[in-house]
Amino acid sequence: MTRTSAQAQVEVAVDPATAFRAFTDEIDRWWVPGPINNWDSSRALGRRIEPGVGGRILEVYDEASADVLELGRITVWEPGARLVYRSSIDDTEVEVRFAPTPAGTLVRVDHRLLPGGDADRAAFFWPNVIHWLASWCRDRDTAPAQPRRLAPLSVGLYYADPPAAARWLHRVFGLTSWDRVPAEGERPEWIELHVGNVAVLLFPLAKDEENANGAVTHTVWVYVDDLAEHLARAEAGGATIVSGIQEHGYRSYVAADLAGHHWTFVQRMPTTS
Numbered sequence: 001m002t003r004t005s006a007q008a009q010v011e012v013a014v015d016p017a018t019a020f021r022a023f024t025d026e027i028d029r030w031w032v033p034g035p036i037n038n039w040d041s042s043r044a045l046g047r048r049i050e051p052g053v054g055g056r057i058l059e060v061y062d063e064a065s066a067d068v069l070e071l072g073r074i075t076v077w078e079p080g081a082r083l084v085y086r087s088s089i090d091d092t093e094v095e096v097r098f099a100p101t102p103a104g105t106l107v108r109v110d111h112r113l114l115p116g117g118d119a120d121r122a123a124f125f126w127p128n129v130i131h132w133l134a135s136w137c138r139d140r141d142t143a144p145a146q147p148r149r150l151a152p153l154s155v156g157l158y159y160a161d162p163p164a165a166a167r168w169l170h171r172v173f174g175l176t177s178w179d180r181v182p183a184e185g186e187r188p189e190w191i192e193l194h195v196g197n198v199a200v201l202l203f204p205l206a207k208d209e210e211n212a213n214g215a216v217t218h219t220v221w222v223y224v225d226d227l228a229e230h231l232a233r234a235e236a237g238g239a240t241i242v243s244g245i246q247e248h249g250y251r252s253y254v255a256a257d258l259a260g261h262h263w264t265f266v267q268r269m270p271t272t273s
Helices: 016-024 132-139 162-173 227-236
Strands: 005-012 046-049 056-062 067-078 082-087 092-101 104-113 153-159 191-195 198-204 218-224 240-247 251-256 262-267
Touching: 005 132, 016 082, 016 092, 016 104, 016 132, 067 092, 153 162, 162 191, 162 198, 227 240, 227 251, 227 262
Parallel strands: 153 198, 218 262
Antiparallel strands: 005 104, 046 056, 056 067, 067 082, 082 092, 092 104, 153 218, 191 198, 240 251, 251 262
């Protein structure tokens, strides 16, 4: 069945007026940096919401030159109660409501296809990110002054059951997450844990590799300044190129070293430290 809408909600521990300000004014603080969390992660510096009807939802690439990607235009602006914007990148509309609760505010997002819209182009991403707001509202008074930045080196691990592995690593080794540790029954496409600002990425192990000799169980991710130049250097140096440059929301290639270990090289993001 073709998907035409998506809904999600999260309770945050602040009043509706504060929750609205956090969602809008502070989006660049609670939006989690990462290789799949922007439309162009190799260039994105952050996000911004311009206040009021007609304001833009922006992915920012260069503040000085006003190099931005418009993600949407605000059609309803009711501080502390309701925000609606029309997407500029597909045929959808997003409505965010803020309702008081005994513990704070229930923030509900409805992301829906517009009448006559192209469902194949619709990107219903809000259910995957709105929960980030809860941790920010909890910690905003004590959070560091600067936005979070990822280290230029990450570790990728392959498991038969990545969500279960994430829960184990969190419970036993104390790894945390800027996103969230998946609950029982959840199977997110991307799982990212953290040790400080170093990401530990968890991927599914292919079924035919689970007990195979030589199966790839881990890889190192390195963020580089010029991916094409780095690939040329690796080829010239004799590295085995497992896969050339590919686009996954981020640009990367995979190479094997002299012992057969896999390395994933990714175009460096402005949000890496």
